[in-house]
Amino acid sequence: EPEVTQTPSHQVTQMGQEVILRCVPISNHLYFYWYRQILGQKVEFLVSFYNNEISEKSEIFDDQFSVERPDGSNFTLKIRSTKLEDSAMYFCASRDRGGAVLEQFFGPGTRLTVL
Amino acid sequence: EDKVVQSPLSLVVHEGDTVTLNCSYEVTNFRSLLWYKQEKKAPTFLFMLTSSGIEKKSGRLSSILDKKELFSILNITATQTGDSAVYLCAVPSGSARQLTFGSGTQLTVLP
Numbered sequence: 577e578p579e580v581t582q583t584p585s586h587q588v589t590q591m592g593q594e595v596i597l598r599c600v601p602i603s604n605h606l607y608f609y610w611y612r613q614i615l616g617q618k619v620e621f622l623v624s625f626y627n628n629e630i631s632e633k634s635e636i637f638d639d640q641f642s643v644e645r646p647d648g649s650n651f652t653l654k655i656r657s658t659k660l661e662d663s664a665m666y667f668c669a670s671r672d673r674g675g676a677v678l679e680q681f682f683g684p685g686t687r688l689t690v691l
Numbered sequence: 692e693d694k695v696v697q698s699p700l701s702l703v704v705h706e707g708d709t710v711t712l713n714c715s716y717e718v719t720n721f722r723s724l725l726w727y728k729q730e731k732k733a734p735t736f737l738f739m740l741t742s743s744g745i746e747k748k749s750g751r752l753s754s755i756l757d758k759k760e761l762f763s764i765l766n767i768t769a770t771q772t773g774d775s776a777v778y779l780c781a782v783p784s785g786s787a788r789q790l791t792f793g794s795g796t797q798l799t800v801l802p
Contacts, residue, residue, distance in 0.1 A: 624787035
């Protein structure tokens with residue numbers, strides 16, 4: 577069964593460093609998302625991506641964040657200068673075409689720890 | 692702002708018990724409500740509900756939506772230790788149908 581994959585599973589970085597989190601969505605899906613979950617808190621939406629551009633973003637997704645789909649398969653989230661409060665689990669999700677198909681399928685997540 | 696509230700926050704039961712998890716929502720333009728199960732890591736999809744009063748069923752799990760009262764319930768019968776997880780309720784909103792999640796219900800099933 578096709579699935580969303582993410583790498584790395586765990587990333588440890590120093591405050592101020594740049595990190596890139598990688599995702600491979602399900603191959604025929606068209607809509608891509610990043611969410612994060614700070615330990616003990618809700619899953620929160622960061623950004624959505626469709627047709628090679630950001631379609632919507634939350635207040636969390638400030639200038640320190642960027643997303644890219646550099647080729648036909650990968651979808652990346654870059655944090656330019658990490659802060660302690662960026663420590664969280666980051667989930668990538670994808671969904672099929674629009675309309676009534678609203679189920680999103682999640683990857684296993686990348687645990688980011690900022691020291 | 693769209694809002695999803697789940698109750699209870701946590702629940703401890705014994706194997707064989709039946710549980711009911713609750714989700715209420717406020718959303719500007721309702722399209723559907725989704726239930727996910729989160730064990731160690733990623734949320735895994737359980738159900739999507741769009742129509743009021745129609746039960747969705749998968750094995751021992753079932754769910755129903757009440758669009759008039761703006762809530763949904765997830766029932767698990769004959770619980771097993773493998774059902775221990777956080778159960779998340781979410782609604783799609785915004786132009787990108789991004790999900791707004793509730794805080795989840797932590798279910799622990801004891802042997």
